[in-house]
Structures are given as structure tokens and as C-alpha cells.
Amino acid sequence: MMDIKERLQQLTQARGPSGGETDIARLVAAQLTPFCQDVTIDTVGNVVGVKQGQGPDTRPRVMLMAHMDEIHLTVSAIDGAFLRFLPHGYDPRVLVGAEVTVMGKRPLPGIIGDLPPHIMTEKDRQRMPKVAEMVIDLGLSAEQVADLVRIGDTVILDGPCLDLLGDRVASKSLDDRLLVVTMIVTMEQLSHMEHACDILAVASVNEEFNGLGAVTATYAHRPDLAIALDVTFARQPGVRSEDALALGGGPGIGMGPNLHPILTQTLLETAESLEIPHDIEVLPAHTGTDAWNIQVAAGGVPVGLVSIPIRNMHSPVEVGDLKDVRRTARLLAAFLSRIDTDFLQRLAYPLPDLQEAAS
Numbered sequence: 001m002m003d004i005k006e007r008l009q010q011l012t013q014a015r016g017p018s019g020g021e022t023d024i025a026r027l028v029a030a031q032l033t034p035f036c037q038d039v040t041i042d043t044v045g046n047v048v049g050v051k052q053g054q055g056p057d058t059r060p061r062v063m064l065m066a067h068m069d070e071i072h073l074t075v076s077a078i079d080g081a082f083l084r085f086l087p088h089g090y091d092p093r094v095l096v097g098a099e100v101t102v103m104g105k106r107p108l109p110g111i112i113g114d115l116p117p118h119i120m121t122e123k124d125r126q127r128m129p130k131v132a133e134m135v136i137d138l139g140l141s142a143e144q145v146a147d148l149v150r151i152g153d154t155v156i157l158d159g160p161c162l163d164l165l166g167d168r169v170a171s172k173s174l175d176d177r178l179l180v181v182t183m184i185v186t187m188e189q190l191s192h193m194e195h196a197c198d199i200l201a202v203a204s205v206n207e208e209f210n211g212l213g214a215v216t217a218t219y220a221h222r223p224d225l226a227i228a229l230d231v232t233f234a235r236q237p238g239v240r241s242e243d244a245l246a247l248g249g250g251p252g253i254g255m256g257p258n259l260h261p262i263l264t265q266t267l268l269e270t271a272e273s274l275e276i277p278h279d280i281e282v283l284p285a286h287t288g289t290d291a292w293n294i295q296v297a298a299g300g301v302p303v304g305l306v307s308i309p310i311r312n313m314h315s316p317v318e319v320g321d322l323k324d325v326r327r328t329a330r331l332l333a334a335f336l337s338r339i340d341t342d343f344l345q346r347l348a349y350p351l352p353d354l355q356e357a358a359s
Helices: 006-011 022-035 124-127 142-148 174-190 212-221 261-273 290-295 323-338 342-349 352-356
Strands: 038-041 047-051 060-069 072-079 082-088 099-103 107-113 135-137 154-157 168-171 198-204 224-235 252-255 279-282 303-310 317-319
Touching: 006 022, 006 168, 006 323, 022 038, 022 047, 022 174, 022 198, 047 174, 060 174, 060 212, 060 290, 060 303, 060 323, 072 099, 072 290, 135 290, 154 290, 168 174, 174 198, 174 224, 174 303, 174 317, 174 323, 198 212, 212 290, 224 261, 252 261, 261 342, 290 303, 303 317, 303 323, 317 323
Parallel strands: 060 198, 060 224, 224 303, 252 279
Antiparallel strands: 038 047, 047 198, 072 082, 072 154, 082 135, 099 107, 099 154, 107 135, 168 317, 252 303
């Protein structure tokens, strides 16, 4: 059986930019297949694994969703032997010196360069790097570049999944492959448990761009409730402790108007009953996750949010802790084992007694 680190290694190294998730989708589908009765890739590219529950055919349908797309760059101009580009989610500060793959007629290795500091002015050295002044160097001639690359081609930042000390790892695309792995591990745990609900494990597309996958999957499958899975900010120098969670401190359970209060409370009660370390993530507005897109689709779906903290978000060196994956998967499996038709009735907002109110 593949371990968590091996799964994460495979998923983080697969290419899956928003709008081009074919490679990662095939890999996720293969990893979900042993734990689901049915796995498909839908018309927009979402991977959907279905695990049926025990009991009558009118079982609740619960959707777990983690997005599998990653931030990336796009070629915006060809400047002789060099490429200009636009970033989609990356901080310009992390791009200088980055190794990349340009998805041209064939994958092309390259690096991102900028002016050497020796020939910058003092003012230039004091300012933020400017994307407009950076170039991608493929080591090819202008003629070769013109033949192999076109404007609009996708560029993926490269980098290994590094083992740090203990259970910690560093890699690109932990946002949100860390939670895709968590979802797969949850489904593996559920294969040894009984549950009265049908579970849809959805690896969604385009979360980093427009939430396309979350909206279409929710309309297509009409779940009775859903749990969105995403990363959040971990504490590190320069980040206020109240704005972040402890790395390795367990999952964050979201609380706010985007999230159904009974789902939030049940997740908290489940974590407390199993003595799973966790934190409350206060989200007073838009959560910035697929939870928002799920909540307002298909007439409205009760949704909760479970997050894992990472450091250096939207960089090639995001840092996560595998203890958080194991704890989150255990929490989700236990939570899902509690969902039945009686639980669904608790989620409804009942009408008041209108006769009593009128009297």
C-alpha cells in the first residue's frame, strides 16, 4: 500500500495548471480507484469517486472536495530567444532563479532570470522585482524558440518534494495537493468502516481561477451536504498569530457565514471526542475556497470547511506537516460515519409556528 509521502510525491510532481489538469486528474483517478465503486473524469475535468454507504437506497449524499489545479505562469510574448510571461497566483519575489517547464510543442526546461544586481541601480536594488523585466531562458536560439513556443503556452514551476525534519515536507502545489492526498487517505480509512451515506470524493478543477469545478460538480451531483478541503496560513515570522494556525497542530475547522453552523459544530464535536488536535479558523467573510462556490450552487448546499496550514503559500517551497494529513483524514472519516438521514433533518431551517406567531 502506498504511504502518504509517496502519494504526495506523485501528486505534487504531476502537472495540473488551472485549465490544464489532465495529467493530475489521471493520477488522482488512479489513486482513488481502489477505494471507490466508481471513478470518473467529467466533462470539465473534475475527478469524481463514489463510495456507496450501507442501508436503504435513499442515503444522504455527502461531497468531499479538494482542488487539484495549481497556480502557474503564461507566456505573454516571445522576445527573441527569451520569453516574457504573466504570473497567475505567484508572488514575483519568488520567481527570480526559479526552474520552470514551458509546455510548448514538447515540455521545455528553463529558468527565470532578471538583471544581475551588479548592474542594477541602487534604486532598482531596493524595489520589488518587476515581472515585466524578467524573462524565461530556455537555452535555445531565437529560431528554435519561435518554432517550439507560442504565446499563451503554460509554464509550470518545477521543484522536488523535499523531506524536511520529522513529518514536514516542502514542495510546490501543496495548495491543494496536500488536501487531495488527505481526501484519498480518508477514502482509504472509510474502506474499513461502515457509513450510512454515499460519499463523493471530488478533485476539482479551476479553483485558483474561477471555481468552475466546484460549481459544475455541485450542480451535477446535488449533494445533501459538502465539506471543502483546502490549505490555510501557518504561523511563521511576519504572520500574526491570530491570522494563522500552528503547523503540525492538526486541522483548522472553519467558522463563519459561508459555513453551516451545524456542520461546523459537528466537526468540532467529532475532533474533541476523538482527542484530535485542532483549531478553529475564524472566517468572517468569503473563505477564499471552493466552499463559497458550493454553498451558492444548485439552490444552496450546506457546506463546512476543513483546512491544513502551510507556510509560504503560493510559492515553490510551501511547507506542510504530514501529521496534519493523518489527523485530518481521521477526523473526516469519523465525521462521515455519523451522517445519516436523521442528521440531514438537523440541517434544515424550520419554519416558525405561524399560527402561534399570529396569536
